[in-house]
Amino acid sequence: MSSTRTQKSQEASFNAFMKQMEVFRGHAAELQAMADDHIGADPDSMLWDAAGTLQHWNAILARVTDAYHHRGEFAPE
Numbered sequence: 832m833s834s835t836r837t838q839k840s841q842e843a844s845f846n847a848f849m850k851q852m853e854v855f856r857g858h859a860a861e862l863q864a865m866a867d868d869h870i871g872a873d874p875d876s877m878l879w880d881a882a883g884t885l886q887h888w889n890a891i892l893a894r895v896t897d898a899y900h901h902r903g904e905f906a907p908e
Contacts, residue, residue: 870888872885
């Protein structure tokens with residue numbers, strides 16, 4: 832591959848990465864807002880479903896953070 836073609840490919844991949852980072856940061860900001868609002872849970876009417884929902888969401892988020900930090904099933908052998 833020519834160096835010009837390689838450079839264009841790298842620029843395109845960087846731009847795609849930065850677009851995905853923008854999406855990621857948007858999700859992270861929404862998650863922070865949800866956490867700040869206690870996921871909309873009302874402590875005066877808290878039921879088990881709220882705890883179960885949060886447990887499910889935490890399991891999903893744990894897969895993302897575990898993959899990044901190479902923990903659990905993503906740990907090197």
